[in-house]
Amino acid sequence: MIPPHPTHEPSAAEPMVRTDGGDAKVVVHGDVRGIVTTGSHTINVIYDGKALVEITNLRDLTPHQPPPLPSAGRSKLFGRGTLVDDVVAQLGGGSSVQLYGKPGVGKKAVAAAVHRKLAAQRVRGHVLYPRAGLDEDDSLQALYRRLAGAFFGTHFLRDIDETQLRAAVATADFSGAHVTVVDCALPQNDLARLLETFPGCTFLFTSPYATLPDTDATHLVRPLSRTAAIELLSAEVGLSLGPAGLQKLQFDHVWDESGGAPQRICQYARFIKASAQWERRARGADEPRDEPPPVDPAQLSPRRQAEALAVDLSEPARRALVALATFGTALPAAWIASVTGDPQDGTAASELHDRRLVKHFAGTYWITEDAAAAVHSQGWAPAAATTAAEGLLAALGKQDGPSGPEPDTYLFLAIARALVREEQWALTSRFVRIAGPRALTEGRGQLALQLYVLGRMAAARGGMSKDIKFYDRAEKLTRDLLDGDKAGTTAAAAVLLAPALGAAAVESGKALGFFGKIFATVSTKTGASVAAGAVVVAATTAVVVANANDMPAGCEPAYAALEAYDTGDKTRTYDELAKETRELTSELRAAATEASEADIRSKLNQHADDLDAKTAADVRENDEQMNVKYPPHPDVVAALAAGDGLQNNISTLQAIRAVCPSE
Numbered sequence: 263m264i265p266p267h268p269t270h271e272p273s274a275a276e277p278m279v280r281t282d283g284g285d286a287k288v289v290v291h292g293d294v295r296g297i298v299t300t301g302s303h304t305i306n307v308i309y310d311g312k313a314l315v316e317i318t319n320l321r322d323l324t325p326h327q328p329p330p331l332p333s334a335g336r337s338k339l340f341g342r343g344t345l346v347d348d349v350v351a352q353l354g355g356g357s358s359v360q361l362y363g364k365p366g367v368g369k370k371a372v373a374a375a376v377h378r379k380l381a382a383q384r385v386r387g388h389v390l391y392p393r394a395g396l397d398e399d400d401s402l403q404a405l406y407r408r409l410a411g412a413f414f415g416t417h418f419l420r421d422i423d424e425t426q427l428r429a430a431v432a433t434a435d436f437s438g439a440h441v442t443v444v445d446c447a448l449p450q451n452d453l454a455r456l457l458e459t460f461p462g463c464t465f466l467f468t469s470p471y472a473t474l475p476d477t478d479a480t481h482l483v484r485p486l487s488r489t490a491a492i493e494l495l496s497a498e499v500g501l502s503l504g505p506a507g508l509q510k511l512q513f514d515h516v517w518d519e520s521g522g523a524p525q526r527i528c529q530y531a532r533f534i535k536a537s538a539q540w541e542r543r544a545r546g547a548d549e550p551r552d553e554p555p556p557v558d559p560a561q562l563s564p565r566r567q568a569e570a571l572a573v574d575l576s577e578p579a580r581r582a583l584v585a586l587a588t589f590g591t592a593l594p595a596a597w598i599a600s601v602t603g604d605p606q607d608g609t610a611a612s613e614l615h616d617r618r619l620v621k622h623f624a625g626t627y628w629i630t631e632d633a634a635a636a637v638h639s640q641g642w643a644p645a646a647a648t649t650a651a652e653g654l655l656a657a658l659g660k661q662d663g664p665s666g667p668e669p670d671t672y673l674f675l676a677i678a679r680a681l682v683r684e685e686q687w688a689l690t691s692r693f694v695r696i697a698g699p700r701a702l703t704e705g706r707g708q709l710a711l712q713l714y715v716l717g718r719m720a721a722a723r724g725g726m727s728k729d730i731k732f733y734d735r736a737e738k739l740t741r742d743l744l745d746g747d748k749a750g751t752t753a754a755a756a757v758l759l760a761p762a763l764g765a766a767a768v769e770s771g772k773a774l775g776f777f778g779k780i781f782a783t784v785s786t787k788t789g790a791s792v793a794a795g796a797v798v799v800a801a802t803t804a805v806v807v808a809n810a811n812d813m814p815a816g817c818e819p820a821y822a823a824l825e826a827y828d829t830g831d832k833t834r835t836y837d838e839l840a841k842e843t844r845e846l847t848s849e850l851r852a853a854a855t856e857a858s859e860a861d862i863r864s865k866l867n868q869h870a871d872d873l874d875a876k877t878a879a880d881v882r883e884n885d886e887q888m889n890v891k892y893p894p895h896p897d898v899v900a901a902l903a904a905g906d907g908l909q910n911n912i913s914t915l916q917a918i919r920a921v922c923p924s925e
Contacts, residue, residue, distance in 0.1 A: 325434035333381035341490025387440030394672035417705025437462030485522020498531030647680030687724025816857025817922035823849030
């Protein structure tokens with residue numbers, strides 16, 4: 263078997279291809295379904311902060327030591343102190359632990375209290391909260407992608423190979439790190455595999471059922487007992503409630519309605535304190551200070567309480583609550599104003615949290631089930647998708663956008679769907695062009711595909727022919743990126759990411775057509791390996807695009823020359839490549855003579871000279887390699903020629919786009 267070229271395994275420390283003085287970063291990953299294979303190497307795709315790049319070995323990625331655990335949990339949990347201490351002791355002894363029980367019973371609050379104690383012991387680790395979106399399934403593979411991203415500082419677009427992940431974790435040695443996985447529904451066999459993959463780490467799972475292999479480390483989190491609920495309510499209202507006060511507050515009925523859920527008990531306390539009677543009592547106007555006012559029994563259901571609290575919100579807080587209910591995903595406080603369109607709304611999250619209409623985790627705010635139902639029952643108009651789209655486009659386009667965590671990319675999909683329902687075709691297409699690449703950089707490949715489908719639908723219904731062509735190509739390239747269609751992976755990485763990087767290279771279907779032709783020229787797996795780095799560099803190279811309706815003289819023939827440049831399967835030798843390239847440089851010089859602008863003439867002539875010099879050097883190097891007793895196999899030579907032809911395609915497109923507008 264003829265070994266592929268290059269015969270060495272690329273690593274993050276050495277560039278595959280060098281273009282314009284830049285390094286194409288090659289990092290690593292594992293053997294998964296549909297992945298392009300080059301020799302003994304397997305390929306995944308990650309976002310490295312600048313570009314989507316292919317990786318062939320997970321161990322070459324730089325491990326990231328976990329940050330300190332958050333310490334923002336409640337200082338006291340009523341009726342849960344012993345449970346928290348037991349969990350901390352088991353984790354400290356090296357065991358992983360599972361908290362299970364019905365939704366709303368306080369599993370996250372117990373986990374937060376555990377984090378608070380572990381943080382005091384300087385434990386480091388990660389807390390993984392559930393993400394919105396249909397592509398986020400409850401599989402072990404989905405969790406592997408998130409954990410690999412957390413420990414190696416990147417997002418993976420393809421499945422993680424378990425064998426490679428285990429080898430990489432063993433090499434990195436994350437011993438002593440802690441991971442909490444919130445709302446984990448994995449079955450017992452998957453949890454066992456997960457713990458084997460991260461043997462030096464401790465895990466805390468919150469789950470609906472007991473599935474941890476070590477049954478001694480599973481703890482049922484029950485609803486609050488009556489005594490604990492009284493203590494919590496007393497603390498929230500600031501009174502030591504006795505039998506008379508509890509009777510006035512209809513406590514037994516409230517406790518039964520709440521199902522012993524701590525959040526609902528806290529919401530009830532806010533409902534009491536928001537009443538007119540409480541306001542008078544707080545001012546000392548009436549009633550003894552040690553007894554609360556009576557409560558109307560008709561207002562005792564958690565949903566009615568949420569309605570009363572929502573109706574009494576300030577207008578900024580109401581807009582923020584409606585936005586959370588409309589788009590169905592959590593929002594960081596700094597991004598709320600971008601979604602609602604009013605600068606005042608950014609500070610409204612604290613009011614919502616104070617009234618227990620939202621929960622606060624990891625810097626983001628999540629609407630409660632009761633609050634969402636309250637918004638619906640009031641019949642309030644949903645948040646405007648057009649306002650949200652325009653606000654997010656403006657925020658994402660700023661160099662110094664909102665601080666803190668970014669919104670879940672599912673927000674982009676929810677807004678795009680709403681825009682389609684409202685038949686905002688042009689805005690939908692413009693929004694998806696920005697949102698799609700950002701979903702890819704976050705490792706949300708299936709979500710990006712759904713966005714491109716919506717973009718294509720909007721373009722078709724809006725009669726936007728260029729956008730239709732763009733989305734047809736974008737959807738195919740995204741599938742290539744996720745499934746590994748030969749060299750299409752590298753071209754897709756370059757084209758699809760350009761909008762997220764701020765480059766103008768894909769502002770038209772023309773550029774997509776060029777890249778489609780480029781990746782089609784590399785038909786062998788070896789060629790894909792040789793050329794991979796060049797395309798990544800192309801994706802991160804800024805280009806200058808003129809804002810003009812008329813194509814300057816010389817540009818149209820330059821584009822035509824590039825489109826005619828064919829270094830596909832028929833080009834199997836360097837002599838054939840040299841012939842094709844000389845024809846290209848001749849046409850570029852002819853285009854330069856037609857140019858009326860000096861910078862266009864100079865750029866085209868200079869690039870033609872550079873290409874001729876490069877081609878001559880490539881031919882000399884190939885002659886030296888062939889002039890040996892055992893020359894390379896013809897297929898290897900063809901792959902090398904295809905790789906150099908691909909580089910010529912990309913560098914020529916860059917040169918033209920530097921001085922000519924897109925068509």
